[in-house]
Amino acid sequence: MALRIGAAALLTIASAQAQNLQLVDRPPETYTVQKGDTLWGISGKYLKEPWRWPDLWRMNRDEIRNPHLIYPGDVIKLSFVGGEPQLSVTRSNALVVEPTVRVSPLADRAIPSIPPNDLEPYLTRPLVTATRGLDGSAEILQGRDRSRVVRGTGDTVYVLGIDPKAGDFWYIYRPAGAIVNIDGTEVLGYENKFLGTARVEKFGDLATVRIESAVEEILIGDRLLPAPRDTLVNYVPHAPSTPIDARILRVPFGGLETARGGIVTLDKGSADGLEVGNVLAVYRVNRPIEDPRPSRQQTIILRYLDPTTVFTPREYVQAADERTGLLFVFRTFDRVAFGVVLNTTEPVRPGDFARTP
Numbered sequence: 001m002a003l004r005i006g007a008a009a010l011l012t013i014a015s016a017q018a019q020n021l022q023l024v025d026r027p028p029e030t031y032t033v034q035k036g037d038t039l040w041g042i043s044g045k046y047l048k049e050p051w052r053w054p055d056l057w058r059m060n061r062d063e064i065r066n067p068h069l070i071y072p073g074d075v076i077k078l079s080f081v082g083g084e085p086q087l088s089v090t091r092s093n094a095l096v097v098e099p100t101v102r103v104s105p106l107a108d109r110a111i112p113s114i115p116p117n118d119l120e121p122y123l124t125r126p127l128v129t130a131t132r133g134l135d136g137s138a139e140i141l142q143g144r145d146r147s148r149v150v151r152g153t154g155d156t157v158y159v160l161g162i163d164p165k166a167g168d169f170w171y172i173y174r175p176a177g178a179i180v181n182i183d184g185t186e187v188l189g190y191e192n193k194f195l196g197t198a199r200v201e202k203f204g205d206l207a208t209v210r211i212e213s214a215v216e217e218i219l220i221g222d223r224l225l226p227a228p229r230d231t232l233v234n235y236v237p238h239a240p241s242t243p244i245d246a247r248i249l250r251v252p253f254g255g256l257e258t259a260r261g262g263i264v265t266l267d268k269g270s271a272d273g274l275e276v277g278n279v280l281a282v283y284r285v286n287r288p289i290e291d292p293r294p295s296r297q298q299t300i301i302l303r304y305l306d307p308t309t310v311f312t313p314r315e316y317v318q319a320a321d322e323r324t325g326l327l328f329v330f331r332t333f334d335r336v337a338f339g340v341v342l343n344t345t346e347p348v349r350p351g352d353f354a355r356t357p
Contacts, residue, residue, distance in 0.1 A: 021047060021049075021052060021055055021056060021084070021085055022047065022048040022049065023046055023047060023048070023085055024044075024045070024046060024047065024048055027045060027046040027078055028045060028046075028078070029077065029078055030075055030076060030077050030078070031045060031075070031076040032073065032074070032075050032076075033070055033071065033072050033073060033074045033075070033076065033111060034072055035072045036111075037072070037111045038111055038112050038113065039053055039057075039070065039111065039112070039113045039236075040053060040113065040237065042076060042111075043056055043087075046078060046085070046087065051237040051238075051279045051326065051328075051342075052239075053087075053236075053237075054236050054237070054238050056085060056086065056087050057086075057087055058086055059236065069110035070089060070110060070111055071109055071110055071111065072109075072111070073091075074089050074090070074091060075089070075090045075091075076088075076089060077089075077090060113236050113237070124194055124263055124338070125171060125194040125331075126191060126192070126193070126194060126331060126338050127171075127173055127191070127192040127194065127225070128179065128188075128189040128190065128191055128192070128333040128334075128336045129189060129190050129192065130189060130190070130334065131190065132175065132178070132190045133175050133190070134173060134175065134192060134223040134225070136161075137161065137173075137223040137224065137225055138159050138160065138161035138162050138163075138170070138207075138223065138224040138225070139159065139160050139161055139221065139222075139223055139224070140157045140158070140159055140172075140209075140218070140219075140220055140221060140222050140223075140224070141157075141158050141159065141160050141206065141220065142157065142158045142220065143155060143156065143157045143158070143220070144156040144157070144158075149219065149220075150217040150218070150219065151211060151214075151217070151218040151219070152211065152214045152217065152218060153196070153211055153212065153213055153214045154210070154211065155210070155211050155218075156201070156208060156209070156210050156211075157198075157209050157210075157211065157218075158206050158207070158208060158209070159198075159200075159206070159207045159209045159224055160205070160206055160207075161224075162200055162203060162207035162209070162224070163226075164200075164203045166226035167226055167227070168199055168200040169197065169198075169199055169200075169226075169227045170197070170198045170199075170200065170209070170224040170225060170226055170227055171194060171196075171197055171198075171224065171225050171226075171227050172194070172195040172196045172197065172198055172211070172214075172218055172222055172223070172224055173192040173193060173194060173195060173222065173223050173224070173225060174192065174193050174195055174219070174222050174223065175190065175191075175192050175193075175223075176190075176191045176192060176193040177190070177191060178190055178191075179191050179249065179250075179265065179336055180249075181247075181249070181267050182247045182249060182267060182350075182351060188267060188269075188335040188336050189333060189334065189335055189336045192223070194215065195214060195215060195216055195217075195218050195222060196211055196212070196213045196214035196215055196216075196218060197211075197212045197213045197227065198210065198211050198212055198224060199212050209224070236277055237277055237278075237279045237328060238277055238278065238279065239278065239279060239356055239357055240273055240274060240275070240278045240280070240356050241273060242272075242273035242356075243355075243356050244268055244272065244273065244274060244278075244280060244354070244355060244356045245268075245353065245355050245356075246266040246267055246268035246272075246274075246280065246337075246353065246354040246355070247266070247267045247351060247352070247353060247354070248264045248265070248266060248282070248348065248349070248350055248351065248352045248353070248354060249264075249265045249266065249267050249350060250264065250265035250350060251263075251264055251348065251349065251350060256349060256350075257347035257348060257349045258341060258347065258348050258349075259341065259344060259347060259348065260325075260341050260342065260343055260344060261340065261341060262340070262341045262348060263338060263339070263340055264327060264338070264339050264340075264341065264348060264354075265336065265337075265338055266280075266329075266336065266337040266338070266339060266354055267335070267336065268335070268336075268337060268354075269332050269333050269334050269335045269336045269337045270332045270333065270334055270337075271334050271335055272335075274329055274332050274337045275329070275332060276329060276330060276331065276332055277328075277329065278328075278329040279326055279327070279328055279329075279342075279357060280326070280327050280329065280339065280354040280355060280356065280357065281323050281325075281326060281354070281355050281356070281357035282323070282324050282325040282326065282327055282341070282344060282348055282352055282353070282354055283321040283322065283323050283324065283352060283353040283354075283355055284321065284322045284324050284346060284349075284352055285321050285351070285352070285353060286318070286319040286320075286321065286322065288316035288317065288318050289316060289317050289318075289319065290314055290315075290316055291314070291315040291316055291317050293315075295312050295313060295314055295315045296315065297312055297313040297314075297315060298312075298313075299311065299312045300312070300313065321353065322346075324344050324345050324346040324348065324352070325341060325342065325343050325344030325345060325346070325348065326341075326342045326343055326344075326357070327339040327340060327341050327342060327348075327354060328340050328342050339354070
């Protein structure tokens, strides 16, 4: 079969973006794509930082949003253009069915951009709104078994406000409070906790809905919103196009730290230039260390003490921030974003920075 790939996929982007690509020791000259591969995984055979594979493929901004398709059986070739490494694709088993007809594979047979089986188990579906609550959304009014307070997977509920035009698959949410900045002085948005999924069995003024999955208990009064199409696999990991200096506000379950796979809340969002697919470096800010050398600060006389006391303020030295890992932004809102920790050498904590790598 003759398999297609966008010719523009191999156009050279700005050379600065491709500079400083570090290849692994003895990368293969060619590699045949296997079923189950990902673009991220293939690039790991060539790059020490696999998330930078868009640079290795010389992809432009449009291609990052709509990555080209690569299929099992394709042959990846490493070459050097202007001294910089570059990957290209050649198709195998090209077959002309008729003089003017060629067969191309379906897009859903293409290998994904990122490893979905590695990331998706960790992902949540948070929702952040500018105002508190979900006024005007569909609402659970009653369950089939009225004697029960809590509902879960497999239960049937009756929902007001279901729009048939929005489809039969819905997400269930509950207001979860305000998200504030690291200093606690400003509200960045209001979080609505994802509770599960539901399928409409019968439309009407009061729709009959079956709960298909539940990550925690579902109650009367919880809200439903149409489930969006999940396009995570189609996004290419890439650095933000603008400098980002975000703070990590939260880690899972209100804890003090998290590790690989942990979902973190950031105090920057789409208004700051973040978008789905951005990769950020996590930095730990070290506490200042007392300088053992004689202080150069002016001595202060503490006149309110009796007898009078003199005091020389201590001086401190600041160690450089330490890069501890990477995170992948999988959902953005106006002033808030959510990311999953890809790797880390130290626990990730609220207050750590997430910056353009």
